[in-house]
Amino acid sequence: MASLRALECLVAVADSGSITQAARLLHSSQPAVSHQLATLERETGTTLLRREPRGVRLTPAGRAAVADARRAIEAAASAVRSARAAGEATGGSLRLACAQSLVSVLAPVIREWHRRHPEVAITLRESTSPDELHGLVDSGEADLALMPAPVPGRFTSTAVAEEEIVLTAPTGHPLAARPAVPLEDLEGAPLVHFAPENGLSAWLDRSFARAGVRPEPVMRTAVTTAAPQLAAAGLGIAVCPVSAVSDGFPGAVRSFSPRWVRQLVAVTSAEPDPLAARFIRNLRNHGVHVPRDVLTQLAADSPTSAKTR
Amino acid sequence: MASLRALECLVAVADSGSITQAARLLHSSQPAVSHQLATLERETGTTLLRREPRGVRLTPAGRAAVADARRAIEAAASAVRSARAAGEATGGSLRLACAQSLVSVLAPVIREWHRRHPEVAITLRESTSPDELHGLVDSGEADLALMPAPVPGRFTSTAVAEEEIVLTAPTGHPLAARPAVPLEDLEGAPLVHFAPENGLSAWLDRSFARAGVRPEPVMRTAVTTAAPQLAAAGLGIAVCPVSAVSDGFPGAVRSFSPRWVRQLVAVTSAEPDPLAARFIRNLRNHGVHVPRDVLTQLAADSPTSAKTR
DNA sequence: AGAAGCCATCCAAGAATTCTATGGCATGTC
DNA sequence: GACATGCCATAGAATTCTTGGATGGCTTCT
Numbered sequence A, B: 001m002a003s004l005r006a007l008e009c010l011v012a013v014a015d016s017g018s019i020t021q022a023a024r025l026l027h028s029s030q031p032a033v034s035h036q037l038a039t040l041e042r043e044t045g046t047t048l049l050r051r052e053p054r055g056v057r058l059t060p061a062g063r064a065a066v067a068d069a070r071r072a073i074e075a076a077a078s079a080v081r082s083a084r085a086a087g088e089a090t091g092g093s094l095r096l097a098c099a100q101s102l103v104s105v106l107a108p109v110i111r112e113w114h115r116r117h118p119e120v121a122i123t124l125r126e127s128t129s130p131d132e133l134h135g136l137v138d139s140g141e142a143d144l145a146l147m148p149a150p151v152p153g154r155f156t157s158t159a160v161a162e163e164e165i166v167l168t169a170p171t172g173h174p175l176a177a178r179p180a181v182p183l184e185d186l187e188g189a190p191l192v193h194f195a196p197e198n199g200l201s202a203w204l205d206r207s208f209a210r211a212g213v214r215p216e217p218v219m220r221t222a223v224t225t226a227a228p229q230l231a232a233a234g235l236g237i238a239v240c241p242v243s244a245v246s247d248g249f250p251g252a253v254r255s256f257s258p259r260w261v262r263q264l265v266a267v268t269s270a271e272p273d274p275l276a277a278r279f280i281r282n283l284r285n286h287g288v289h290v291p292r293d294v295l296t297q298l299a300a301d302s303p304t305s306a307k308t309r
Numbered sequence C: 001a002g003a004a005g006c007c008a009t010c011c012a013a014g015a016a017t018t019c020t021a022t023g024g025c026a027t028g029t030c
Numbered sequence D: 001g002a003c004a005t006g007c008c009a010t011a012g013a014a015t016t017c018t019t020g021g022a023t024g025g026c027t028t029c030t
Helices: A004-016 A019-025 A030-044 A060-087 A100-116 A130-138 A199-211 A226-235 A274-286 A292-301 B004-016 B019-025 B030-044 B060-087 B100-116 B130-138 B199-211 B226-235 B274-286 B292-301
Strands: A049-052 A055-058 A093-099 A121-127 A144-148 A156-169 A180-182 A190-194 A216-221 A238-241 A252-268 B049-052 B055-058 B093-099 B121-127 B144-148 B156-169 B180-182 B190-194 B216-221 B238-241 B252-268
Touching: A004 A019, A004 A030, A004 A055, A004 A060, A004 B060, A019 A030, A019 A055, A030 A060, A030 B060, A055 A060, A060 A274, A060 B004, A060 B030, A060 B060, A060 B093, A060 B274, A093 A100, A093 A130, A093 A274, A093 B060, A100 A121, A100 A144, A100 A156, A100 A238, A100 A274, A121 A130, A130 A144, A130 A252, A144 A199, A144 A274, A156 A226, A156 A274, A190 A199, A190 A226, A190 A238, A199 A238, A216 A226, A226 A238, A252 A274, A252 A292, A274 B060, B004 B019, B004 B030, B004 B055, B004 B060, B019 B030, B019 B055, B030 B060, B055 B060, B060 B274, B093 B100, B093 B130, B093 B274, B100 B121, B100 B144, B100 B156, B100 B238, B100 B274, B121 B130, B130 B144, B130 B252, B144 B199, B144 B274, B156 B226, B156 B274, B190 B199, B190 B226, B190 B238, B199 B238, B216 B226, B226 B238, B252 B274, B252 B292
Parallel strands: A093 A121, A093 A144, A180 A252, A190 A216, B093 B121, B093 B144, B180 B252, B190 B216
Antiparallel strands: A049 A055, A144 A252, A156 A238, A156 A252, B049 B055, B144 B252, B156 B238, B156 B252
């Protein structure tokens, strides 16, 4: 393989029309350039340039090589530029993954990031299963995953926000009568639950069991944001992260008593690279986005704001 | 500038997922690759890969660099391929130039060449002025020029063919009565001459002067092939290379007595490069193309064929 | 004839690359 | 729990490449 240095010499010679001039351009000596060219000619097996009394001139073979040589040099320079750009978050690509219910949390952060770093290409994969998210990070298919704690210890996780778990119900539902609902009150209540493939399913079951409360699942959905909607439609109550409650939600939203929050963490397979690290900083500064009127409902319920940071 | 070797290492690592494996791929040792990568990371100022227990994995910065690195390596390899291809006449480009009247000579050779070497891009420039042709070769704008001898000594010229200079006239013209026309008979004859910018103009004048004969120019044209046409149309006689007489020529064509030929040479600024040299060989083997019915006329005139080689 | 410009070659110094050997670390095995 | 395995980084020595200065041949210009 021809060395990049030799190709640089060839290009410089093509541009300046003389080996001596090229050497000056390259801040090198004439013999050095001459030698590089000789090596290149030996490697290609042809004469790249005709030596003439007043300098040198490219042969057709030399012309053919110069075009590619320029591309090679440009690409090599571009490689370090790209890497440096990615290091400074002014380029590169960032592959995110997140729990499905957290898209609404991530969206405003991504929008803000994209406004500030338009050169960074963002891709986002959603999943309802924590295991799948772990797998994406493990296999390197994602640089960063946003998901609820806890995560296995083999990962590096950074707490970026907390998210309240709330009760949603049809307006006027008995459970919604109280400003903050004790978890025990859910005993036997008809619950819009989640399908097994949705990570919330197992997590909720674990949480209920730990609290010794047994609601009555009446149906299951895999789509996180569908549960509160179905509950509001009269099918029962739903328990979900506040971020899964859309703006203009037609039902009632209540905090639990005591308030129930889960931690959201950014997961990387190891020490995050510069780009991911910077994104994580942005996540921490952004907090969780909660729809305005949900916030109003919750604020009416308890003197402590539900807004977390 | 990053060395090509370092970029190769990066790509190999990206492909194999491990420095040790990459070293095997590169027929090198693991520390060597490790060192190259460290250098590259120092140069880019970022971590290109995360070291993990079971190998390494690219960071976003690394991914960004790999894409360009591949391009750089490919382009560098392509540079030596291109040069080698040009050396073997299986690629590259050849820029030809020729006297306007010789396009018809060159055309069949180019066609044949292109059939055999379709990968070589051919460009052809025509000119009516020998000086301009010399200039094209001098300045390197053309790799090879086909033109009539003589050429200044500073060029390398290779005789590739001879071309007969013939007399053309309207059918039934008195001068065309004889099978071969002595040059002296042109004294005072009405001549369709060439415009000064056409190289034939000065050359014919010199030739006539040397022979001590003075035809009477009745008009001048810059387009070489136009002269015999105008002559046949009744304006007088024309003296031109036989290659300028088109197929289906409506007038009479006569050799001179003695036959008048001029040598065609391929001109390069120095020792021709492989591609040009090969083209010159083709030229020599091809000879001059003369339209069939002109050949018939000439053959009827003199027992010696006008075909040269 | 002499000066100047250009390139190739020779040779020595310097730099970069490579290799071998070694150690740290995590994982998997008996 | 000790051991073997596979991974990467580091250190030091050897080698190979690259560079620079000096020189000579060549041509052109003065």
